[in-house]
Amino acid sequence: MKSSFFTMKGIVFSALFAALLVVLSYVNIHLGFTPVPIAMETFAVMLAGGILGARYGFFSIALVVLLTALGIPLLHGKGGLGLILGPTGGFIWAFPFAALFIGLIVPRIKSANKTVTFVLTFLTIEIFGSLLLYVTGVPWLAHVANYSLSKALTAGFYPYLPGDAIKAFVATLITLQVRQLFPVERIHGKPFQSSAAQTNTVSQ
Numbered sequence: 001m002k003s004s005f006f007t008m009k010g011i012v013f014s015a016l017f018a019a020l021l022v023v024l025s026y027v028n029i030h031l032g033f034t035p036v037p038i039a040m041e042t043f044a045v046m047l048a049g050g051i052l053g054a055r056y057g058f059f060s061i062a063l064v065v066l067l068t069a070l071g072i073p074l075l076h077g078k079g080g081l082g083l084i085l086g087p088t089g090g091f092i093w094a095f096p097f098a099a100l101f102i103g104l105i106v107p108r109i110k111s112a113n114k115t116v117t118f119v120l121t122f123l124t125i126e127i128f129g130s131l132l133l134y135v136t137g138v139p140w141l142a143h144v145a146n147y148s149l150s151k152a153l154t155a156g157f158y159p160y161l162p163g164d165a166i167k168a169f170v171a172t173l174i175t176l177q178v179r180q181l182f183p184v185e186r187i188h189g190k191p192f193q194s195s196a197a198q199t200n201t202v203s204q
Contacts, residue, residue: 006059010052010187014060017048021064021095025075034155035087035145036137041075043167045095046129049102050121050175053184057099065095090140094133101128106175107184122172129171130164 024040031037049057064074065084073079075092084092102125109120134157142152 005055007188010056013052013187014056014063017044017052017057017060018064020044020047021061022074026077028076031159034159036091036141036156036160037088038160038163040167041095042098042129042133042164043171045098046102046125046168046171047174049099049129050106050125050171051178051184052099052103052187053107054100054103056187057103058096061099062096065092068092085144087141087144088137089144091133091137093140094136098128098132101132106179118172118176121176122168125171125175126165126168129168130161 021041021044024044028037028039045061048060051057052060068074068079069081069084071079075083083089105124105128106121109117109124111117111120138149138152138156141147141156142149145152145155147155
């Protein structure tokens with residue numbers, strides 16, 4: 001029997017993580033020297049990709065970005081193209097793709113060694129949930145704010161790296177615990193192996 005591309009359970013979880021992104025977008029600290037705040041949206045993006053997987057992780061985050069672009073005040077209580085095309089727009093565009101890549105890679109990390117699993121998961125979440133965002137975020141910030149690349153890096157990159165690493169670390173802890181208790185296959189409606197069965201079939 002062929003399973004549908006979207007399951008009701010997956011849609012419900014997507015809505016929950018979309019709501020989490022909206023709520024966490026209100027948790028931010030504005031710095032005086034830059035229009036880019038220290039924000040918690042990326043934490044929601046990391047969790048969406050890690051817990052929901054690629055399909056629903058992308059869907060949940062893309063839904064919020066799209067509705068915000070259409071004018072619904074979701075992110076920071078604001079909406080419209082003014083936000084999406086503003087100084088932080090380059091970061092926002094990348095949110096769905098960050099969740100997508102995390103969701104593609106994390107389920108494929110399988111090792112009998114828990115430390116190896118943790119490190120690889122952390123690196124995946126850090127690279128795609130943090131560093132990837134700067135690939136589009138920093139150049140767009142430089143363009144919109146008329147900054148040099150050096151100034152854009154100072155205003156939109158360097159100050160945020162320690163906080164991003166902490167968020168990635170916590171997101172890794174939560175992701176691995178949740179996936180052990182509630183494998184993503186249950187959301188997708190697919191049969192799944194237990195962690196013990198997986199480690200028996202995959203060599204370190």
